Amino acid sequence: xxxxxxxxxxxxxxxxxxxxxxxxxxxxxxxxxxxxxxxxxxxxxxxxxxxxxxxxxxxxxxxxxxxxxxxxxxxxxxxxxxxxxxxxxxxxxxxxxxxxxxxxxxxxxxxxxxxxxxxxxxxxxxxxxxxxxxxxxxxxxxxxxxxxxxxxxxxxxxxxxxxxxxxxxxxxxxxxxxxxxxxxxxxxxxxxxxxxxxxxxxxxxxxxxxxxxxxxxxxxxxxxxxxxxxxxxxxxxxxxxxxxxxxxxxxx
Amino acid sequence: xxxxxxxxxxxxxxxxxxxxxxxxxxxxxxxxxxxxxxxxxxxxxxxxxxxxxxxxxxxxxxxxxxxxxxxxxxxxxxxxxxxxxxxxxxxxxxxxxxxxxxxxxxxxxxxxxxxxxxxxxxxxxxxxxxxxxxxxxxxxxxxxxxxxxxxxxxxxxxxxxxxxxxxxxxxxxxxxxxxxxxxxxxxxxxxxxxxxxxxxxxxxxxxxxxxxxxxxxxxxxxxxxxxxxxxxxxxxxxxxxxxxxxxxxxxxxxxxxxxxxxxxxxxxxxxxxxxxxxxxxxxxxxxxxxxxxxxxxxxxxxxxxxxxxxxxxxxxxxxxxxxxxxxxxxxxxxxxxxxxxxxxxxxxxxxxxxxxxxxxxxxxxxxxxxxxxxxxxxxxxxxxxxxxxx
Amino acid sequence: xxxxxxxxxxxxxxxxxxxxxxxxxxxxxxxxxxxxxxxxxxxxxxxxxxxxxxxxxxxxxxxxxxxxxxxxxxxxxxxxxxxxxxxxxxxxxxxxxxxxxxxxxxxxxxxxxxxxxxxxxxxxxxxxxxxxxxxxxxxxxxxxxxxxxxxxxxxxxxxxxxxxxxxxxxxxxxxxxxxxxxxxxxxxxxxxxxxxxxxxxxxxxxxxxxxxxxxxxxxxxxxxxxxxxxxxxxxxxxxxxxxxxxxxxxxxxxxxxxxxxxxxxxxxxxxxxxxxxxxxxxxxxxxxxxxxxxxxxxxxxxxxxxxxxxxxxxxxxxxxxxxxxxxxxxxxxxxxxxxxxxxxxxxxxx
Numbered sequence: 001x002x003x004x005x006x007x008x009x010x011x012x013x014x015x016x017x018x019x020x021x022x023x024x025x026x027x028x029x030x031x032x033x034x035x036x037x038x039x040x041x042x043x044x045x046x047x048x049x050x051x052x053x054x055x056x057x058x059x060x061x062x063x064x065x066x067x068x069x070x071x072x073x074x075x076x077x078x079x080x081x082x083x084x085x086x087x088x089x090x091x092x093x094x095x096x097x098x099x100x101x102x103x104x105x106x107x108x109x110x111x112x113x114x115x116x117x118x119x120x121x122x123x124x125x126x127x128x129x130x131x132x133x134x135x136x137x138x139x140x141x142x143x144x145x146x147x148x149x150x151x152x153x154x155x156x157x158x159x160x161x162x163x164x165x166x167x168x169x170x171x172x173x174x175x176x177x178x179x180x181x182x183x184x185x186x187x188x189x190x191x192x193x194x195x196x197x198x199x200x201x202x203x204x205x206x207x208x209x210x211x212x213x214x215x216x217x218x219x220x221x222x223x224x225x226x227x228x229x230x231x232x233x234x235x236x237x238x239x240x241x242x243x244x245x246x247x248x249x250x251x252x
Numbered sequence: 253x254x255x256x257x258x259x260x261x262x263x264x265x266x267x268x269x270x271x272x273x274x275x276x277x278x279x280x281x282x283x284x285x286x287x288x289x290x291x292x293x294x295x296x297x298x299x300x301x302x303x304x305x306x307x308x309x310x311x312x313x314x315x316x317x318x319x320x321x322x323x324x325x326x327x328x329x330x331x332x333x334x335x336x337x338x339x340x341x342x343x344x345x346x347x348x349x350x351x352x353x354x355x356x357x358x359x360x361x362x363x364x365x366x367x368x369x370x371x372x373x374x375x376x377x378x379x380x381x382x383x384x385x386x387x388x389x390x391x392x393x394x395x396x397x398x399x400x401x402x403x404x405x406x407x408x409x410x411x412x413x414x415x416x417x418x419x420x421x422x423x424x425x426x427x428x429x430x431x432x433x434x435x436x437x438x439x440x441x442x443x444x445x446x447x448x449x450x451x452x453x454x455x456x457x458x459x460x461x462x463x464x465x466x467x468x469x470x471x472x473x474x475x476x477x478x479x480x481x482x483x484x485x486x487x488x489x490x491x492x493x494x495x496x497x498x499x500x501x502x503x504x505x506x507x508x509x510x511x512x513x514x515x516x517x518x519x520x521x522x523x524x525x526x527x528x529x530x531x532x533x534x535x536x537x538x539x540x541x542x543x544x545x546x547x548x549x550x551x552x553x554x555x556x557x558x559x560x561x562x563x564x565x566x567x568x569x570x571x572x573x574x575x576x577x578x579x580x581x582x583x584x585x586x587x588x589x590x591x592x593x594x595x596x597x598x599x600x601x602x603x604x605x606x607x608x609x610x611x612x613x614x615x616x617x618x619x620x621x622x623x624x625x626x627x628x629x630x631x632x633x634x635x636x637x638x639x640x641x642x
Numbered sequence: 643x644x645x646x647x648x649x650x651x652x653x654x655x656x657x658x659x660x661x662x663x664x665x666x667x668x669x670x671x672x673x674x675x676x677x678x679x680x681x682x683x684x685x686x687x688x689x690x691x692x693x694x695x696x697x698x699x700x701x702x703x704x705x706x707x708x709x710x711x712x713x714x715x716x717x718x719x720x721x722x723x724x725x726x727x728x729x730x731x732x733x734x735x736x737x738x739x740x741x742x743x744x745x746x747x748x749x750x751x752x753x754x755x756x757x758x759x760x761x762x763x764x765x766x767x768x769x770x771x772x773x774x775x776x777x778x779x780x781x782x783x784x785x786x787x788x789x790x791x792x793x794x795x796x797x798x799x800x801x802x803x804x805x806x807x808x809x810x811x812x813x814x815x816x817x818x819x820x821x822x823x824x825x826x827x828x829x830x831x832x833x834x835x836x837x838x839x840x841x842x843x844x845x846x847x848x849x850x851x852x853x854x855x856x857x858x859x860x861x862x863x864x865x866x867x868x869x870x871x872x873x874x875x876x877x878x879x880x881x882x883x884x885x886x887x888x889x890x891x892x893x894x895x896x897x898x899x900x901x902x903x904x905x906x907x908x909x910x911x912x913x914x915x916x917x918x919x920x921x922x923x924x925x926x927x928x929x930x931x932x933x934x935x936x937x938x939x940x941x942x943x944x945x946x947x948x949x950x951x952x953x954x955x956x957x958x959x960x961x962x963x964x965x966x967x968x969x970x971x972x973x974x975x976x977x978x979x980x981x982x983x984x985x986x987x988x989x990x991x992x
Contacts (some may be wrong), residue, residue: 197329
């Protein structure tokens with residue numbers, strides 16, 4: 001059976017890595033196309049490009065960038081800038097609970113709302129990618145859908161909706177992606193607790209009896225792993241002098 | 253209906269009957285078939301709901317989430333080094349490859365770079381995990397088609413690669429070896445020679461699979477022309493990896509970005525195929541495995557001496573910022589968007605996994621195909637459930 | 643009537659015949675399963691196969707049978723129970739009916755049908771009924787798909803099988819299987835009687851078509867769409883477990899063995915070795931010890947043919963249903979027709 005066709009030999013071409021000039025050109029191009037929609041931009045040198053756009057210009061940005069050559073869709077997701085009120089569940093339960101930090105500080109390219117959507121598009125020919133961000137206003141808690149611009153956005157928006165609750169106007173079928181249909185709550189929001197850490201704080205209070213006291217323990221002064229996990233309060237105070245036991249396992 | 257006159261009602265009924273005449277006469281009904289979640293063909297618990305008309309699919313819809321572990325939420329309560337352990341388990345066949353983009357993102361935020369020796373070894377382990385992953389794919393491809401022999405050969409030869417990974421990192425499937433600033437340990441003695449010998453065996457395996465499976469006429473007739481995905485649709489859906497390259501798009505993240513891995517030290521080639529059908533996708537992966545063997549062999553000769561880890565503080569606090577790093581993983585493009593607030597752990601990690609996008613094209617790709625072709629197309633798109641569901 | 647040194651009453655002969663029939667069906671099944679399915683397949687796939695039960699896993703069969711027998715006899719709630727239960731028996735029945743016409747020696751046979759091969763081919767299609775029943779009565783969409791695929795495939799591949807045997811019948815001049823054996827062993831090729839005239843030499847095309855058709859009749863890869871493990875789990879056998887699945891399992895390999903026996907009768911010269919070697923002329927002049935050696939020779943030839951069937955099974959991926967049908971209708975049947983025509987012409991000419 002004759003092969004239909006085989007791989008074409010790709011010629012050795014010098015790698016065209018995008019420079020910052022190219023990225024600035026992209027920003028200029030986008031400004032020309034959507035004008036006021038561009039709110040803020042950020043370029044890390046020789047590395048990456050962020051553009052924040054107005055919420056109303058979210059879909060326009062997609063259309064404009066697709067026309068400018070950014071035809072490869074990478075992902076859409078959400079960001080919740082409120083610090084988690086629950087913390088990590090690693091605090092000593094016998095100590096005073098710390099005041100949680102409630103200030104909402106957005107990251108690169110700023111923002112005004114607690115929630116933002118962000119997406120990434122790639123131009124395969126110029127080997128450059130761009131991260132687009134937009135604020136999600138509290139009322140209406142939705143942005144326009146990209147699913148009519150990029151077909152792949154369909155699933156990403158479904159996931160973003162079920163995880164954050166962000167609506168997507170114009171999305172044909174906004175059902176849950178991973179969670180059961182009757183799931184209540186939006187898991188990736190910071191005020192949705194991670195149940196596992198609620199039930200059993202890390203590193204996990206072992207609910208077994210402590211080890212019987214050994215008569216001759218050769219103690220070379222370092223915190224033994226066995227004793228540290230049995231009595232969280234006392235042993236922790238003792239081993240605080242050393243490195244934090246919780247992270248020592250992960251460090252080396 | 254009651255507002256219409258009798259004549260109108262009769263004509264309405266007549267028109268409905270005329271439309272359904274074929275169905276009424278033949279008394280046919282569409283059949284809804286569930287493929288999965290427990291099924292020998294799906295690489296895990298994926299459920300595909302198909303509506304069939306005879307043996308043809310009218311529409312199909314994957315229903316994922318059986319393996320959703322909530323990784324993005326879990327990363328928020330962990331420190332940066334702890335996330336490595338977590339992230340191993342996304343694509344569990346090529347696990348080292350999952351750690352690398354995250355570590356690179358953290359290093360980018362800290363503005364440090366791993367020493368050259370660590371970078372080269374990282375690349376070697378990355379390619380070994382690619383080989384481990386794709387050899388299983390090649391074997392499994394046979395099983396999906398009904399050829400039960402290649403999978404045993406695949407597992408046998410994959411053992412050699414897993415032994416190598418275990419020798420270097422201590423874990424066959426979940427190495428957890430990458431650290432911010434370098435690697436956990438240096439390579440053991442004799443590892444380089446053994447890797448060289450293993451690459452020879454792997455190349456032989458690729459030749460055997462080429463002969464046994466790809467050269468088989470039945471296999472070719474099952475795969476050629478099935479599931480053609482044109483390049484612009486592929487880009488729209490965000491397909492990456494071999495799926496994109498098999499549609500003729502010449503894009504490989506190992507070559508097309510400036511990243512702290514040592515691909516420029518080796519002389520290798522990016523394989524594309526213009527057809528975009530299932531055959532092309534599988535063929536590209538086979539060639540990529542061979543290419544990966546070549547990269548490993550070349551890099552083994554060029555491992556520079558030096559430290560395996562830069563000086564990083566014992567407790568790692570990554571400065572505030574956002575970083576995106578993606579690499580050419582065995583399944584496609586895997587990327588991490590890491591948001592850090594200067595703490596011990598990340599503030600938010602968005603995991604862009606390759607299989608999520610690869611499978612989002614399934615409703616489009618399965619329209620009008622036969623039931624056996626469902627399996628063919630799914631097999632050629634190649635996904636891992638952990639990657640889809642995170 | 644077998645001329646024996648001792649007289650056996652008629653009822654004892656019947657019992658012997660029944661036992662012989664059971665052995666003729668189950669022994670090939672067991673041997674094929676152990677030798678080819680467990681060991682040969684394992685060696686081809688660079689592994690050892692079952693090694694635990696008995697030395698080198700030789701008692702694995704006993705373990706398997708025991709395991710299947712002690713399982714619960716389940717039937718799905720929505721299944722049509724009575725039909726569900728008889729389906730495996732129908733498939734096994736066709737195998738037993740088929741083995742009745744096979745001659746194992748000059749006198750070691752069950753019956754001597756004048757239209758042996760005609761009856762054999764007719765009865766072989768009874769298994770299609772069993773598979774259809776299993777697919778429908780299981781109340782499971784996978785089984786239904788498997789059953790429907792099986793119906794189409796098995797019926798389609800009956801025709802090449804029949805047409806392939808036509809050539810043999812024309813050459814032998816008889817439909818009686820015993821006559822076909824004798825014709826092959828007493829025949830001569832251009833005057834040279836040293837190897838008899840096994841029809842595999844002259845009916846080579848017919849042999850290949852027959853083996854392909856047998857592969858399809860047994861729903862073995864590359865024609866195992868009805869089972870298609872990676873799509874339909876087990877096709878029509880999905881809902882069967884325990885004893886009933888064991889019947890299907892045995893039936894599958896027993897049918898493989900029996901078809902191989904028929905193929906060896908038709909193409910390889912059956913129980914005989916060329917009569918020229920011993921100076922026999924007709925069936926009556928064959929010595930009595932051939933009645934003991936005949937089954938052994940048949941067994942050997944069956945093993946050779948089953949080896950080929952199993953070898954192909956482990957190597958090839960499977961056809962898609964429409965490719966399968968195209969292959970049967972557009973390739974095999976015209977080829978078989980051409981073969982028949984050619985045989986007829988040559989028979990008249992020579």
